[in-house]
Amino acid sequence: MTTPRWGPGSTSPAAALPHYIVVMPAPTSCTACDFSWDEITRHNFAARLSVENEALVAALSSAGARATRRPSPARWSVLEYAAHVRDVLISIRERVILAVVLERPTGVAMYRDERVDAGLYRNDTSGDVAEELQVLARLVIATVSSLGDGVQDRTLVFSPQSPHEVTIGWAIAQLVHEVRHHLMDVRENLTLLGDAP
Numbered sequence: 001m002t003t004p005r006w007g008p009g010s011t012s013p014a015a016a017l018p019h020y021i022v023v024m025p026a027p028t029s030c031t032a033c034d035f036s037w038d039e040i041t042r043h044n045f046a047a048r049l050s051v052e053n054e055a056l057v058a059a060l061s062s063a064g065a066r067a068t069r070r071p072s073p074a075r076w077s078v079l080e081y082a083a084h085v086r087d088v089l090i091s092i093r094e095r096v097i098l099a100v101v102l103e104r105p106t107g108v109a110m111y112r113d114e115r116v117d118a119g120l121y122r123n124d125t126s127g128d129v130a131e132e133l134q135v136l137a138r139l140v141i142a143t144v145s146s147l148g149d150g151v152q153d154r155t156l157v158f159s160p161q162s163p164h165e166v167t168i169g170w171a172i173a174q175l176v177h178e179v180r181h182h183l184m185d186v187r188e189n190l191t192l193l194g195d196a197p
């Protein structure tokens with residue numbers, strides 16, 4: 001009897017995808033924030049990410065005391081949305097780097113709600129997160145601009161939680177989408193909370 005390579009009791013490598021996960025097509029557009037993944041190229045990435053990120057930093061900085069308030073139990077606070085975007089920039093950058101090196105790796109899942117529920121954002125302040133967003137946007141832009149020709153067509157499974165087979169090009173566009181989408185969430189929060197200081 002042969003032992004299965006990645007059967008019960010064995011240790012599967014980080015790049016292997018559990019058998020119960022079905023790879024799904026990746027989204028190509030988001031009607032909520034009016035975004036299409038094919039808008040983003042390696043050449044316009046820096047400008048597009050910068051515009052969205054600077055707007056997010058400005059919205060976070062203008063939120064004042066409203067930054068830590070949740071308008072409803074179903075929504076995060078402005079600060080939590082911004083901290084999530086910070087972590088997204090870190091996480092997707094790591095997935096891109098993994099896909100540059102490995103053949104069709106599976107990215108590490110974010111566990112976005114679990115991070116918040118576990119209290120991992122409790123020490124964040126608006127000033128710190130604004131600074132971190134600026135540093136990380138610069139770092140992500142430097143990484144993307146360093147990618148060689150053809151690299152954007154390499155594939156990865158985005159994560160076990162989002163089992164889409166995507167290209168590095170799609171993941172790069174997703175960086176812009178995440179910032180843009182959550183900027184919309186932040187602006188909605190500020191509208192819902194009104195002008196109260």
Ligand SMILES: [Zn+2]
Nearest residue numbers: 030032033181
């Ligand atoms: Zn969106």
